Amino acid sequence: MARQIAKQRIAILRSNSYEALISGYLNRSVHDEVLGATGTRYDIEVQAVWDKVRESGNLRVLVAVDSKRRGARRLTTEDFILAPDGSFVGE
Numbered sequence: 001m002a003r004q005i006a007k008q009r010i011a012i013l014r015s016n017s018y019e020a021l022i023s024g025y026l027n028r029s030v031h032d033e034v035l036g037a038t039g040t041r042y043d044i045e046v047q048a049v050w051d052k053v054r055e056s057g058n059l060r061v062l063v064a065v066d067s068k069r070r071g072a073r074r075l076t077t078e079d080f081i082l083a084p085d086g087s088f089v090g091e
Contacts, residue, residue, distance in 0.1 A: 001036045002065040002076040009044060009063045010078045018082055021048050021061055041068040057084040 013021065024030065025048035032044040043066045051058040062079045081089035 001038070001040065002042060002067055002074065003078075005034060005036070005042055005044065006063050006065045006076050006078040009046065009065075010061075010080060013046065013061055013063070014080060014082075014088075018059065018084055018086055021059055021082065024048075025061065026050075026059070036067075042066065043068060051081050051089070058082070058089055 016024070025046055027049065028047060030046045032046070034042050034044060036042055045064045045066075046062070048059050048061045050056070051060040059082045060079055061082065062077060065076045067074065080091075083089050
């Protein structure tokens with residue numbers, strides 16, 4: 001379920017503009033919580049960082065999802081890299 005949540009959030013983020021991702025997520029963590037179908041709570045963290053060097057202008061957007069179930073804490077991550085022209089790097 002955590003993987004599915006991460007992929008859903010990535011899909012939403014991929015529809016944002018380069019500028020919106022920078023203003024909303026660059027060098028900061030944005031946290032959210034969702035309730036899964038089985039009642040499990042999942043923490044979601046979204047952040048963006050410059051990929052490798054800022055001069056490239058490529059922005060890496062990361063999503064991490066963690067279940068709050070006791071004894072089953074596993075971090076699931078997804079990411080993508082967006083170039084200033086709006087194209088996805090490495091795809």
